Amino acid sequence: MRDVLSPAVLSEAESLELLASVPSGRLLYTARAMPSVVPARHALLGRVLVVVVDGDSQDAEVVRAVPGAVVAYEVEGAESDGQVSWYAVAVGLARFVHAATRPPLAAPALDAAPSCVRLEVRIDVLCARGRRTARGCGI
Template sequence: MDDRRLLRELPRDEALRLLAEARMGRVVFTQRALPAIRPVNHAFVDGHLIIRTNLGSALASAVGGPGSVVAYEADAIDADTRTGWSVVVTGMARLVPDPVEKSRYEGLVEPWIDNSADCVLRIHPDIVNGYRLVAAGETMPAGPVAA
């Protein structure tokens, strides 16, 4: 049996579809000039990642004001078969100040942790990198052909 695995790059639309299906990931931001990572749940709405956090959190502080460049990673890897996928997006994160828009997003993302998630962050995925981990010799699943 061949146990080798290959990384196959995913087209942007496929990577974003997988990200939209995921419910949890990790947001990478800058805290005191160093990278920091937090696990968060999310929704993918209107082409943006939406997450909720506490206004006093390090993440909200890092993104406050004009916004901040962040990275976001989500994946689904099966440790037994050593197959799955990973998607990383990089883009500008900003607080959502509009109360109507904020209320809409609050209804779509219920935080998994027990704290007051009183602010909503929107991340625009400027750079999208997606990969599927497949068995050597396996072809990628057929998908729609981009025009």
């Protein structure tokens, strides 16, 4: 039996399950050798993470930096009792998909949010990891 107060390393399957359980997170990438983070919405379809970045001033940077790069996508949350928190990270190769040429998504929530500019990134997940920890216990 594991100590519930100790941080627990999650399996890849648990990490992917947590990624699928929330609608938004953060896309992490490098631009001009500097780390960058942008908030995004997502859906996990098998081992492909579909990430939608709504347009803003970072558009040009994301468009230049992300295609073909290894990127990370992170989500976090808490169990229903609020005493246990968790995070999960997927790492993979990113590519852009033009929304006009892609097949319809099995994730209508990604199409539902209005935005004048949408950048859609598909990440072929190479690995996923995460941790779960009790409130007050450092990760």
